[in-house]
Amino acid sequence: MSLPAISGGRRGIDMSLVAGMGVMQAILMIINAFATRDLFLALHTSSPLPVMDLATLVLAALAIAALQALARVRAEAIGQSYNLELRQRLFEAIAGMPTEQRDGRRLGGLSLRFVGDLSAARGWVGLGITRLLSGVIVLPMAGLCLWWLNPLLALAGGIPILLAVAVSLAMGSALNRLHHNLRRRRAGVAIAAMERISIARELALMNRLPRELSYLERKGSRSADDAVQRVHRVALLRAVPNASLGISAAAILWIAAQVGIPVAEAAAALSVLAVLVLPLKEFVGVWDRYNGWRIARRKCQRLLAEASVVPRPRRQRRAVGIDLDNISVGGVSLNLTIRPGQCVRIVARDGDQAGMLVEAIALRRCCDTGTIRFSSNELPAILYVCDTPTVLRGSLRRALTLAAAARPGDERLREVAVGCGLGELLKRLGGLDGRLAEQGRNLLPGERMRLSVVQALVARPDIIVINSRLWPGLADGQALLELLVATGATLVHTLPEGIDAGNSHVLVVQASDREWSIQPSAPQEEVLRTDTQ
Incomplete structure (x- = not known):
C-alpha cells in the first residue's frame, strides 16, 4: 500500500x-x-x-x-x-x-x-x-x-x-x-x-x-x-x-x-x-x-x-467450512477440518491458549505457522462473540445492528434483545434510541457480552466464533448458545462442556505433549489421538 x-x-x-x-x-x-x-x-x-x-x-x-x-x-x-x-x-x-x-x-x-x-x-x-x-x-x-x-x-x-x-x-x-x-x-x-x-x-x-x-x-x-x-x-x-x-x-x-x-x-x-x-x-x-x-x-x-490486505468479507448466506491446516497459535498446534454447519468446542491446556486459537479462526490474530482456509471461494462473514464487542458511540439500535447487512425492524430487534437478556438495558437507556458511550463504556460487562450475542443473531453470519470468560457465569448461558446454534452457522467456541450440553459435534484437546486431531463427520464422534514430537 x-x-x-x-x-x-x-x-x-x-x-x-x-x-x-x-x-x-x-x-x-x-x-x-x-x-x-x-x-x-x-x-x-x-x-x-x-x-x-x-x-x-x-x-x-x-x-x-x-x-x-x-x-x-x-x-x-x-x-x-x-x-x-x-x-x-x-x-x-x-x-x-x-x-x-x-x-x-x-x-x-x-x-x-x-x-x-x-x-x-x-x-x-x-x-x-x-x-x-x-x-x-x-x-x-x-x-x-x-x-x-x-x-x-x-x-x-x-x-x-x-x-x-x-x-x-x-x-x-x-x-x-x-x-x-x-x-x-x-x-x-x-x-x-x-x-x-x-x-x-x-x-x-x-x-x-x-x-x-x-x-x-x-x-x-x-x-x-x-x-x-x-x-x-x-x-x-x-x-x-x-x-x-x-x-x-x-x-x-x-x-x-x-x-x-x-x-x-x-x-x-x-x-x-x-x-x-x-x-x-x-x-x-x-x-x-x-x-x-x-x-x-x-x-x-x-x-x-x-499493512496487510484489508479483509473484505462477503456473506455467503450459508454455513461455511473451516480447514485448519497444521496451524500453531500460542503453543497450540491443530490440524482440523470443520464441516459447514458443525459446532466445535475447543479445549486447550489453559483458557488463554484456547482463546488465542479461536481468535485466529476469527481472523483477529495471525497464526505462528500453518494456514486457515474456508470452503467458500470468498472470505465469509465471521462474527466474533466476546466480552468486549465492537461498539461505536451512538444509539443502542446502531450497536445491535452494527454487523447486519440489512437492519431489522424495531419490534423484531427489541424482541431479539429481550430474548438475550437485554430487557433491563432497554429500560435503563430508554429504548433503542438510548445512547451508548465509546466502546460501550456505560454498559455492564454482562450487557456487553449479551449485546455481542444479539449482533450475531441479527447479522446471521456464515461462521460464529465464541470466546467469552463471562459466559459460564450466566444463568441462561446454555439457552444463548442454543440460539446461536439454531442460526445454522458454523460455530466454534471455548465454552465449558456443561454449557455446551451436547451441542458440539467435536471435542478437540491439546495436551502438553500430544496433539489430538480428528476429521469430524458426526456428533459425539470418537476422538483419535496422534503423537507429536
Whole structure:
C-alpha cells in the first residue's frame, strides 16, 4: 500500500489553476509598476495624470485581491482533497493489521497519523506545491522585467537579493532537523498524555498524579523549546528577504541619483523589486511546509508498509467450512477440518491458549505457522462473540445492528434483545434510541457480552466464533448458545462442556505433549489421538 498520488484526481488541474492565478497576480503587479512609472513621469513633468494608468492601478488592485482569495480557497480544497484520500488509506492500513499487531502500537501514535501528519500533508499539497509552482515562474519574469526597465538598476537591486538567497539557503538547511525534533517530542507528549487520560482518576487515587504531571510537564517544556526554535528560524528566514528589499531599494535610489536615471524609472524599478522579493518570502513557507511533510510522509509510509490486505468479507448466506491446516497459535498446534454447519468446542491446556486459537479462526490474530482456509471461494462473514464487542458511540439500535447487512425492524430487534437478556438495558437507556458511550463504556460487562450475542443473531453470519470468560457465569448461558446454534452457522467456541450440553459435534484437546486431531463427520464422534514430537 502506498501514499495517494499528489496530483491524482482533479488535484493536478486545480494545482495548475492556483499556480496560474499566482502568475496572473505577478503580471498584474508588473503592469502596475509600468502604470506607476507613467504616473510619476506625468507628475514630474506637471502633465495631467493619465486616466488609463489611474484606472489600471485601481482595477489591477481589485483583480489581485480577487485572485488571492480564489487561489487561497482552491489551495485549501486541494489540501483537503488529499487529506481525505490519505485518511482513508491510513485507516485501511490500520484495518488490515491483525489485532495483536495493532495492540502492539501505541494508540496515541496511531492517532497522530490522523492529526499532525494530515495537517502537514494539507499544508504541503495545498499551500506548498502551488506556491512553489507559481514562484518559479514569477521570479524569472520579475527579474527579466527589472532588467528590461534598466539593466543598471537591475544589477543594483539584484545583488543584495542574490546575497539574501545565499544566506537563506545556508540558514534553511537546519529546518529539517528542527522539524524532526519538534514532531518527535510533540508525539511523545501526545502519546504519553493519551495513555494517561483514560486512567487519570486511577492515577490520582494511587497518589501518582503529581509525579505523572511532572513527567508530562518536562516532556512538554522540551517540546515547547523545540517549537520556539523552529519559529525563530522561520522568522529569521522570512526577515532576510525583507531586509534585502530595503537594501536593494536604497541601492536603486542611490544609483539613480548618481547616474541621473529618471525618477519614473526608479519608481517602476522599486515596484518590480517588490514583485521580485514576493516569491522569495513565499519560498520560506514552502520550505517550512516541505520539511514538515517529509517527516509526516516517512511515518505514513512506514505504517502503510506494515499493512496487510484489508479483509473484505462477503456473506455467503450459508454455513461455511473451516480447514485448519497444521496451524500453531500460542503453543497450540491443530490440524482440523470443520464441516459447514458443525459446532466445535475447543479445549486447550489453559483458557488463554484456547482463546488465542479461536481468535485466529476469527481472523483477529495471525497464526505462528500453518494456514486457515474456508470452503467458500470468498472470505465469509465471521462474527466474533466476546466480552468486549465492537461498539461505536451512538444509539443502542446502531450497536445491535452494527454487523447486519440489512437492519431489522424495531419490534423484531427489541424482541431479539429481550430474548438475550437485554430487557433491563432497554429500560435503563430508554429504548433503542438510548445512547451508548465509546466502546460501550456505560454498559455492564454482562450487557456487553449479551449485546455481542444479539449482533450475531441479527447479522446471521456464515461462521460464529465464541470466546467469552463471562459466559459460564450466566444463568441462561446454555439457552444463548442454543440460539446461536439454531442460526445454522458454523460455530466454534471455548465454552465449558456443561454449557455446551451436547451441542458440539467435536471435542478437540491439546495436551502438553500430544496433539489430538480428528476429521469430524458426526456428533459425539470418537476422538483419535496422534503423537507429536
